[in-house]
Amino acid sequence: MKKINVGLLGFGTVGTGVAKILINNKDILHARLGVDLNLKYIADIDTKTDRGIQLEPGILINDAARVIDDPEIDIIVEMIGGQGAAKEFILKAIDKGKHVVTANKALLASQGAEIVKAADKKGVELGYEASVGGCMPIIKSVRESLAGNKINSMTGILNGTCNYILSKITDDGSSFEDALAQAQAKGFAEADPTLDIEGFDTAHKLAVLNALAYGMEINLNDIYIEGISKITPLDIAFAWEFGYKVKLLAIGKYNGNSVEARVHPTMISLDNPLSNVNGSLNAVTISADATGDMMLYGHGAGMMPTGSAVVGDIADIARNIVSGSKNRIPILSYKPDAVKKIPVMPVDEIFTNYYFRFAAADRPGVLSKIAGILGKFNISISSVHQKGREIQGSVPIVMLTHTAKEADVKKALEEIQNLDVVTDKPVLIRIEE
């Protein structure tokens, strides 16, 4: 049997992981696939830095075009990131009839439609397991294992940086800023952490998952996104007293007509298995009509876990090549002609439970004024805690609600904020029951 030639573009963290696995685990891959995966080229502008891996001479080059143009290469692995050169190289590789593997969620979420269309037209595979949840087989599970299911909802902790920071605040009472600094010191957060902490990275992943699960076009623009930078140790401590932890969740739900697609800090009960997912770990719960609730849990990022997912995709494609299989699985899980435009529900239309914290003057009648406004907007309170801790001349009043409509909540909070006894902008955190 001929060998399968792989060309790697980008020799950064994940690229190095991919190379390590292909080289160090060559034998076990052969034992499973019955064919050699040969890493023929790695292209990177930096050909000098020692990545702690022994390469045969001539493998590491600085010319991506030479890799893409090489007629012997079957699979191009794009590990460059970003939406410039990465996209150009992917489209070129597809045009040359090569299969492509990528971990580039930002690119898929914003320009995936174009790339998928090109791959479909050319009849090549596009593997992207590594784009969501690192080593967790979430893409494969949704596209393959759950083929017989109607998927109802997915709830995921999909960003290790945010989960590390929230875990730090929860465990140590650190401020957000201190927790972020620690995440950066440990290499869990980028120097510019915006993409992670403001929820954009999580939203990229949710856009991909929603398309796969519900058979909709990839839709990043309509996802409601709220990051974790405003989360305080105080709210996390209150959450704990109510039996909740705060996690940045990606929530994708389908009611048969529209999809809820939102990313925001969320309180979840301590008996929800996601509440035990700590540090930089990731997890996704999928709820489907036949399986009921199912969860995948593991390392959502990092050199080797993400490299594992990339190599899983390479193995899948190699198996297709060897077994003579063409277009075995639709790239986005549903056959292109079955993909629908499913509308995303505006966040104002969602119904959920809420945690509010109001900063109010410590005077009689305040609670009744706030409760009165909530009642006017059909927001029913399930519990109230008025604690004695005075913060800058006001006391925190904390409330949990029964299910309420987001639009009503917004109106009520605006009116409450305008009360002269309320001294600061109310804090709102959604609760997922």
Next chain:
Amino acid sequence: MKKINVGLLGFGTVGTGVAKILINNKDILHARLGVDLNLKYIADIDTKTDRGIQLEPGILINDAARVIDDPEIDIIVEMIGGQGAAKEFILKAIDKGKHVVTANKALLASQGAEIVKAADKKGVELGYEASVGGCMPIIKSVRESLAGNKINSMTGILNGTCNYILSKITDDGSSFEDALAQAQAKGFAEADPTLDIEGFDTAHKLAVLNALAYGMEINLNDIYIEGISKITPLDIAFAWEFGYKVKLLAIGKYNGNSVEARVHPTMISLDNPLSNVNGSLNAVTISADATGDMMLYGHGAGMMPTGSAVVGDIADIARNIVSGSKNRIPILSYKPDAVKKIPVMPVDEIFTNYYFRFAAADRPGVLSKIAGILGKFNISISSVHQKGREIQGSVPIVMLTHTAKEADVKKALEEIQNLDVVTDKPVLIRIEE
């Protein structure tokens, strides 16, 4: 595109789940596969009982041979169970060139080699995702997603009946007998629960997983098996005081030379995610060189979750048929010529931590005698609790050990049991750190 015809043998619980999914989710399956999965026949000796599903006339028949012999049928789904007719029908179907899907772990664990060989020889697929872990995609993850990994260990809660019973004892302090009776009343346990509670069902699943993960022949006979019927509320309460829960675990570890393969009640720390897997739920942790630790969690049994896994296999095979793919993935994960005879380590050779409970006369010097014997056998104690609760004239002495060798432990316990101050057989529960 032609339709794929499916013949179902066995219309019991899981068979009914499969039929429900194929019929009720026909459209979504078509949208994903681009081909219709047509349930042409269901064969069962009972054609009368109402299974709550509307079948077209002529589908439900009482003649399995007619299904297997039908040249139009592409995939035979064996949902009969047991090792008699099920095996005969599977081999006949293979002989007729049909692909087979089964959930029959008992058959695979004891006679899988013969069946796999027959399928390989004939070039047909054998799907068995449903044989381990219900809806959890454990087989697919090991065979496909982890293709690039050296798997080091797997630790699983793989029997819902046992996990339900242990959770009941933990939560309510029920006796084993009461918890079992409740499990039977709720339909989580069979009238004859031996296969489940004595660990055999879990061992069947471990035998399959070990073969897949480590590239070894299926080996059920060498698995060490200990069930949960001797677990008492007292030991579970002590475990809790030490920060442990007791779970029936399947443990498969590979050190490169031999495999540890054992099923026994095990104490695991409360920060191990498996400790939060309660009730009839299942979970497996896989530890591999690239992924690190990863966990799958979900319903390990039941009509619809197990049906979902069966339909996932049917979908995979249908995709192979449609895409012209032959023998894409080796049935047991490794190419037949790469499968090795890896020896199973005798349980006496394992090293682990232990919990002991001794029933001893409440006299001075007892602890020193016991500790002396443990010391003689190189068993180092990490903590001792001697509690005042007198039970039938003796007090329990509870000890946790550092890592010790099982053979040494056995010798020490035998000697301790022969002390005249020791009034009952010592209790041993292994601890997995």
